[in-house]
Structure formats: structure tokens, C-alpha cells
Amino acid sequence: MRIGCPTEIKPQEYRVGLTPHAAREAVAHGHEVIVQAGAGIGAGFPDADYLAAGARLADTAEEVFAAADMIVKVKEPQAPERALLREGQVLFTYLHLAPDPDQTRDLLASGATCIAYETVTDRAGGLPLLAPMSEVAGKLAPQMGAWTLQKANGGRGVLMGGVPGVGPAEVLVIGGGVVGTHAARVAAGMGAEVTVVDRSLPRLRHLDEVFGGVFRTRYASTGNIAELAARADMIVGAVLIPGAAAPKLVSRGMLADLKPGAALVDVAIDQGGCFETSRPTTHDDPVYEVDGILHYCVANMPGAVARTSTIALGNATMPYMLALADRGWAQACAADPHLAAGLNVHAGRLTNEAVGQALGIEA
Ligand code: NAD
Missing domain, CATH: 3.40.50.720 (NAD(P)-binding Rossmann-like Domain)
Known part of the structure; x- marks a missing residue:
């Protein structure tokens, strides 16, 4: 051939x-x-x-x-x-x-x-050709979100790990699959306080067993997402329903309840995004603002590395x-x-x- x-x-x-x-x-x-x-x-x-x-x-x-x-x-x-x-x-x-x-x-x-x-697909029900790029995008997400949070870039001016006497950033990761797990590990490694929400209880159990001391898990009900989003400095969108458009889990109306200058990193943008206000951006011009909330929505994040x-x-x-x-x-x-x-x-x-x-x- x-x-x-x-x-x-x-x-x-x-x-x-x-x-x-x-x-x-x-x-x-x-x-x-x-x-x-x-x-x-x-x-x-x-x-x-x-x-x-x-x-x-x-x-x-x-x-x-x-x-x-x-x-x-x-x-x-x-x-x-x-x-x-x-x-x-x-x-x-x-x-x-x-x-x-x-x-x-x-x-x-x-x-x-x-x-x-x-x-x-693979025998374990995973997506073997998405997984390596999801690993990369997941690990990049907190890095890009941390950059977005810097004041000069329009963000809240919050340091991920805080310093002695000043608390760390709070990070909400929506979707605890490959992207979400890697994002949570890196965000926690940077010193942030991280919560991962997912709709799959088996997935939450697995995350809790493996990463119990590193980050917290919560069920991805609408109420939990609204509560955690309002507290978050950074939200990483990492949901996937294979082959389908991503569900919109943070509506435009909810932006008013978020902290001003919070950073939304919508990794799921390649499937349409899981924030209602997401639209694809490029590495040239990665971040835009809606209602005081910063959106990073680069559809080919792994291209950066x-x-x-x-x-x-x-x-x-x-x-x-x-x-x-x-x-x-x-x-x-x-x-x-x-x-x-x-x-x-x-x-x-x-x-x-x-x-x-x-x-x-x-x-
Ligand atoms: P995955 O299948 O490993 O994980 C997705 C998780 O989302 C699963 O654990 C699933 O239970 C959960 N989920 C589904 N619906 C949910 C809901 N309503 N609420 C909460 N959780 C829900 O998928 P992945 O490999 O982690 O990929 C996530 C997304 O990131 C996909 O859209 C993928 O295409 C995208 N992605 C984007 C880039 C980029 O450059 N922007 C790179 C790689 C992957």
C-alpha cells in the first residue's frame, strides 16, 4: 500500500x-x-x-x-x-x-x-488513540489555566500553590477520565486544592482508591457542579460522551456566580465544549473573556508540545x-x-x- x-x-x-x-x-x-x-x-x-x-x-x-x-x-x-x-x-x-x-x-x-x-476502542472500553493526546492535554490544562490566572493575562492573579499563610487556588475538574485525571494530578502537584466530579461511580471509586490523598471526588450532579464552580479559581472541562457533542454543564447564567477572573479551560472543546460560552480558540489567541470569566478553549492543545x-x-x-x-x-x-x-x-x-x-x- x-x-x-x-x-x-x-x-x-x-x-x-x-x-x-x-x-x-x-x-x-x-x-x-x-x-x-x-x-x-x-x-x-x-x-x-x-x-x-x-x-x-x-x-x-x-x-x-x-x-x-x-x-x-x-x-x-x-x-x-x-x-x-x-x-x-x-x-x-x-x-x-x-x-x-x-x-x-x-x-x-x-x-x-x-x-x-x-x-x-479497546478491550477495556477505553479509547486507545485518544488516550495519549488526552494525557498530554490533561497535563497541559492546569499549566495553561495557571498562565490564564495571572493578572497580566486577565486572570484573578491567583498562584496555584499559594504561599505559606495564603491558601492555594481551588480547581474543579469536570469529568474524571484520562484528561481529568492527568489535569487533577498536575494541578494537585502544583499545590492547588482539587476536586474531580464525574457521572460514573465506578470511575469515582477508582479515582478515590488511587488518588484519595491527592484530590477529592464528588458526584457530577448539577447542584454539586454549581456549588464547586462558584468556589473555583479554575475549572477544567474534561467530559466525554464518545462520538457525541459534549453536554453543556456550565451555563452562561452560572458565570455570574463564579469568581471574577476565574479561568475556564475547556479541553472538551473539540467535541463542542462543556461550557455554554465556549468557542474554539487557537494557540495564537487562546483566551477570551465572557462576563468577567476567562475562557481558554484551544481545540488542539497537544500541538503546543x-x-x-x-x-x-x-x-x-x-x-x-x-x-x-x-x-x-x-x-x-x-x-x-x-x-x-x-x-x-x-x-x-x-x-x-x-x-x-x-x-x-x-x-
Ligand atoms: P474519557 O472518556 O477518558 O473521560 C471522560 C469522562 O467524562 C468519563 O469519566 C465520563 O464518565 C465523564 N462524563 C461524561 N459525561 C459526564 C457528565 N455529564 N458529567 C461529568 N462527567 C461526565 O475522555 P478523555 O480522553 O478524558 O477526553 C475528554 C475530552 O477531552 C474529550 O472531548 C476529548 O476529545 C477532549 N480532548 C481535547 C483535546 C484538546 O486539545 N482540546 C485533547 C485531547 C482530548
Whole structure:
């Protein structure tokens, strides 16, 4: 199979879909790998590393898309990339279709087979291709929130860990999955007082057993969220209903009860966000204010630490990428129902039920 890897074109996105190590493995499996020149630079991988791995370089994205049977990327294809997809081509990348009807329409029209990293599952019920980026985004969230809390950046002017005689920041993490757990660990490590809320009691039990002394847990009822939000200096939004748009758990009306200058870090923004007032921002201009409350809503947070993220993502995607290349998408999905769960679009049809429900399209 010919595997193509174009340069990411989403603003401030420095990750790359294939590491030189992944390219080397694909070549060793007998595949041809075509990488756009310069695609790895942002993650610290020069073209020479891909050439040494046995890949060939192409000058433009057009050449990569034209040559490849399967495109491996990081972010959802942007409009100019969607125009390059063709019938029968496989696209393996993050898609996040639920909040994105324009992209969905274009992918349906392309006739391509689109497998979304974020809906591939594993035996434990987890999302193995979302998890590494969730680990990164979770660990970044308190770091970005702490920056947002600084006075010069418009925040409350509160130090996460406090100092002797001055209490620490209070942090509420909504959703105790991969993002939430990593965010809570880092926020607690910075010295903040952290509470994690979740709708899943088994999840809360697990967190309590493992992190009982590090942060507190509460059930994610509307009342608990309202009470804890009013006390918080920082709120991290980290909920996920796989494939569906994120539920809005902090309404605009609730902002009036929050502390002025509090920082909302909506990591779930890639699924539409869990604060009513969230809208996607970029690393260029990450923070905006609504009713005196600061919102950080960067949809591709891991791009800020592109090298760590690219290697972590590559470690997770490589076995699936090789299965798709070795067996073809149909056989690979038939052999592995967890990979099949990643299939979102095929030959002009939506194939993921949760995504279809979110978009009001039959799947
Ligand atoms: P996860 O499945 O590991 O965790 C989600 C948690 O949310 C689960 O524990 C679930 O029980 C909980 N939950 C669901 N509905 C809830 C509700 N109503 N109230 C409270 N908790 C609820 O998911 P994750 O990997 O932690 O991802 C969380 C979000 O972060 C996703 O939307 C993901 O796409 C996003 N994400 C964003 C970025 C970014 O750069 N912005 C990067 C990585 C992940």
C-alpha cells in the first residue's frame, strides 16, 4: 500500500501523522511511504530522518494525496485537504465530526473511507488513540489555566500553590477520565486544592482508591457542579460522551456566580465544549473573556508540545496503521471490531451511530 503523510495545515499545529520510526516500520512491512517535505519539522523530525527510514518525499500536499492509498494525519482534514480526498481512499486521523457538519458533508461527498482515531476502542472500553493526546492535554490544562490566572493575562492573579499563610487556588475538574485525571494530578502537584466530579461511580471509586490523598471526588450532579464552580479559581472541562457533542454543564447564567477572573479551560472543546460560552480558540489567541470569566478553549492543545505529542500519538497509532496497510481497511476492520469502531464515513455514508445521532444524520 502507498501511505501518504501531508504537512498539517491547521493553524499552530506542529504535529505530524507519521514519525520516522512509524515510516520505517511501514517500509519494513513492504509499503511505500510518501511524506510531504517539511512535514516533520515542527515536531523536530527533519526530512533526512524520513529518507533514512526509507520514505520518499513529495513537494506538495497535492502530490501526497494523489499518490497515496491511505492518508495518515493528525487533525481533521481542513477544507483544502478535503477537496483532495477521493473515492476509495482511506483517511486515518482525528475527525471529531459530531460538532462539525461542514466537514461531515465534505467527507460524505468525497467517497473516501474515513477512520477516526477518537472512536477506535479497546478491550477495556477505553479509547486507545485518544488516550495519549488526552494525557498530554490533561497535563497541559492546569499549566495553561495557571498562565490564564495571572493578572497580566486577565486572570484573578491567583498562584496555584499559594504561599505559606495564603491558601492555594481551588480547581474543579469536570469529568474524571484520562484528561481529568492527568489535569487533577498536575494541578494537585502544583499545590492547588482539587476536586474531580464525574457521572460514573465506578470511575469515582477508582479515582478515590488511587488518588484519595491527592484530590477529592464528588458526584457530577448539577447542584454539586454549581456549588464547586462558584468556589473555583479554575475549572477544567474534561467530559466525554464518545462520538457525541459534549453536554453543556456550565451555563452562561452560572458565570455570574463564579469568581471574577476565574479561568475556564475547556479541553472538551473539540467535541463542542462543556461550557455554554465556549468557542474554539487557537494557540495564537487562546483566551477570551465572557462576563468577567476567562475562557481558554484551544481545540488542539497537544500541538503546543508537538514533539512529545507526535511521539506519543505515533506509539499508539502505529499498530492500527500497519493493520490497515497490511490487510486493507475492510479486512482489518472485519478482524478487529475495536478498529471497526473507528469507521465514521464510508462511500458517502455515515457509519458511526453516536456521530450520526449528534448530527441528525442516519448512520
Ligand atoms: P474519557 O472518556 O477518558 O473521560 C471522560 C469522562 O467524562 C468519563 O469519566 C465520563 O464518565 C465523564 N462524563 C461524561 N459525561 C459526564 C457528565 N455529564 N458529567 C461529568 N462527567 C461526565 O475522555 P478523555 O480522553 O478524558 O477526553 C475528554 C475530552 O477531552 C474529550 O472531548 C476529548 O476529545 C477532549 N480532548 C481535547 C483535546 C484538546 O486539545 N482540546 C485533547 C485531547 C482530548
